[in-house]
Amino acid sequence: MRQIVHIAAFWVVVIVAIRLAVCFPRSLLAHVLFSRIGPMRARGELKADYLLRWVRFGISCFMQAALLFVAGWAALQLEATLFDSLVFAVLWVVVIPLLGVGAVLVAFLALVRSLWVRRLSRSKLTFRSIHGPQV
Numbered sequence: 001m002r003q004i005v006h007i008a009a010f011w012v013v014v015i016v017a018i019r020l021a022v023c024f025p026r027s028l029l030a031h032v033l034f035s036r037i038g039p040m041r042a043r044g045e046l047k048a049d050y051l052l053r054w055v056r057f058g059i060s061c062f063m064q065a066a067l068l069f070v071a072g073w074a075a076l077q078l079e080a081t082l083f084d085s086l087v088f089a090v091l092w093v094v095v096i097p098l099l100g101v102g103a104v105l106v107a108f109l110a111l112v113r114s115l116w117v118r119r120l121s122r123s124k125l126t127f128r129s130i131h132g133p134q135v
Helices: 002-023 028-034 047-078 080-084 086-131
Strands: none
Touching: 002 028, 047 080, 047 086, 080 086
């Protein structure tokens, strides 16, 4: 019964925080909750270059997850009883590797899309140079 009260209290806090952020869109809470994560496209930037910035962002996130995983491993070497804590075990074994895999997946998909966009733009330029300007 006590766990249900804790779960209900958690969701009340989450809903109230989201509601406050919606009511006050210029607040720090709203900025933290609703800000876009990742690089923003610059004016006049080619789509392929923008996607390459997403690749760098994904690799950066992967490196942070790898650093956290190594730090968890080092902490586990110093204090083996840390693994008895369910919070540490779930964070170190599940959450951090999932974030790392997700970051690598984002980087890979952005790289493939960037290469695809470059290939398509090159083929359009070749088509236009062969067949003349389209009307």
